[in-house]
Amino acid sequence: MDGSSPTPGSGPGDGVRRQELPRRRILVYALAASTLTVATPVGIGVAAEGGQRGEDPESALRKPSDVVVIGDDDEMLVLEVTAANRVVVRLPRAEVGQGITTAVAMMIAEELDARLADVDIPLAGARAKGNQFTGGSDSVRSLYGPARELAAVARAKLVTAAARRWHVPARTLRTKHTMVVAPDGRTATFGSLSAAAAQVHTPAVPSKPKPASQHSVIGRPTPRIDGRDLVTGKAKYAGDLAVAGAKPTVVARPPTVLGKVVSVDDAEARAMPGVLAVVRTAHGVAVVAESFHYAFKARDALKVKWAPGPLAPLSDRAIRSRLRAAVPRLGAPPHGSAQVEGEFEFAFVSHAPMEVLTAVADVRARSAEIWFSSQTPGDARASIASAVGLPQSSVRVHVVRGGGSFGRRLAYDAAIEAALISKAARRPVKLMWSRSDDIRHGRMRPASHHRIRASHAGGRVVAFSHAMASVGESSESLGPRPQGGMTTTAHVDARKVSAGPMPSDSGLYNFGAIDQKGGGIELAIPLGAWRSVDSGTMRTAEEIIVDEVAHSLGKDPVAFRRATLRSKAAKAVLDKVASAGKWGRPMPKGRAQGVALHEEYGSCVACLAEIDVTDPHHPRVVKVVMAADVGTAVNPRGLQAQLMGTAIDGISTILQAGLHIDRGAVREGSFADFHYARQRHSPLRFEAHIMPSRKAPGGAGELGVPAAAGAVANAYARATGTRPRRFPINF
């Protein structure tokens, strides 16, 4: 370790020695431990700075994500090699199905030359400080550099330890299959070397990650590391945990959004079998029982008088007209130009992850422990501590695998609620929102209204204007902190997103003068960033107008885009879907193709959708072809899965899935009326093509939504000869 002492003010603290790698920006620390444990800070954008993007001639065209990502750079990514030869990396991110644990395991296995099966990626609990934010399609981008650096240092130390043991030059040793291998064939597992490696301060071999040309794990299509647990029912979500004494808990909630309890008669409920406690919450009444069966029955037996919520007089029609009125005026178009204009409306959309919000909480007089799936565990801990009146240091937050999120687990409503119920009931609780709680009480993607105008002259677009307004969440709905609003940075972040630069600022097309304006109205309604955030509506609407411009200029939608796209990468993904999807092939009546693109998070994507509208009430997207350039695709198989998910999101939000507001209440209450796509709505054929690239990874998890939604809308328009303006279309 070069005998140096920690640099004042930047070292991670006692028991930690710091090793600086002079050539690199990323620092790796060795933690004092009896087995080899190394740690590295994870900073947002570290990978991009340290990676190859700067050498990319197109880098000027590839902007970082517009989604604001919070957190600072002193988060610790920790790798440990156990005596049992397990490589354990405690990951400061949430796994909600996006496959980040598999992607990180691949990065670690690559640099360490470990077998993927020997790598474990448990989720780290909330830490005192640092970047533990999962969002903005940032996880691979922020971890790609640090995870490889970390493993490369660990490998160098293990090799050095083996060299000392065998008295051979370290440079003669190789690593493979979680072992160090000597030229004479001797082997030693990493586990057997871990204790000795922990004593190595200065590795005798370079500790630099491999060049991409030597990658054999990164870039190889790889199934999920947790696949077997997922198909056998072994995978544990919050509701599956057996925390001692934690009893099933549900909450009676008001019929309207953010309604309140006026009075409650709980005598009958309390007398029912299996009921352990009934406690008031800020917006409801909680029942703790021996089983969810008893809890639901007792909940239904509560006689609650409700006061309507602040939204009570409002319905969709009024919200829509207020939104329309809040859209800023477009400026005057360029003199002499012709206009293609459209106004678009998008309904509220539920996140509706399959696993409803669930949190286990055990709040005691001097400490608290909470188990749930969180994209923002640090903020959650601060809010929970504040809500229950404990110092943060007395609150432990365990991050559990999540059953989907799509942005929903940025907020920690259920965790705060569970903590307060546990405190009031003086016992551990396992709180579960019902599906109707989830759909009726938020959160949701805000409704929005868009006015878009493309001005063309001489056969090309000379100006492009987009003015929009979306619903923002008023502080009234956030209420007092204990109710569980996103009152801290996650919420601020979610709001900044809608107020910040607009997603199409990157200028996907050569459309002359770009003008964008945003407005909004505030309502007391729980909202949340929904996969792809504002791009999911804004860019979708823009792609529809792009098709309409092409039509009015008498040009083919693909040819027109190809001629006006700015970047080579975007043209390449468009060409890929056009050729793989046989763009322009003859279609029977009632069928059509549609295409759309999107560029964000340093990545770009194109989507071609084929729709069958023979039955206009049941349009069926029969085929989807996508192509994405995300720089280095760590796991192409996982990336294809993410694109598949965004295709289904596009189909759902454009054709059939949304929420109505009726007099302050959400009309829908389950998957019977919130029509997220099922198998019969999903394409019979799906292809996702991954463009080869050695650039640093871009973001991918949310990328496909606007392209898929735009392609579905454009296909629908071409098949029906209509101009879709209000989404979902069948609503």
Place this chain on the structure above:
Amino acid sequence: MPHYSFVLNGKPVTVEAPSDMPLLWVLRDLLGVTGPKYGCGVGVCRACTSHLDGAEIQPCVVPVEDCASRRVTTIEGLADGEKLHPVQKAWLDCDVAQCGFCQPGQIMAAVALLKKKPHPTDADIDRIENVCRCGTYPRVREAIKKASAEG
């Protein structure tokens, strides 16, 4: 309170429960069998899909009294020890799962379908109602066809 005996994943079990208690909560809260998931409680999302005497059921809407003296199979009972069921194997080969929460139900629905129709058509597969919010449907379809082809 009444007692109900049934065979769960090949083993006899007896539970003390009210007659109207849904099988889902008997499994999850009384027996600690957590593979079947709650996703809606009204038989709509089908995340809890399991088998009763080999046929597909949604345990969230089947009262325990209907299960007396019958065979209940959950995702946990599908594999033969360490040897996965061919449909589970196809699921792994096709890397179907994302968040995984609906997948026990998807797999149990697929097994039930293949039992009735060893060579299902696309229309047959389209009739599977199970919701997957991650949108794994194309891989679900692929895995069912793979399992069908491999018998």
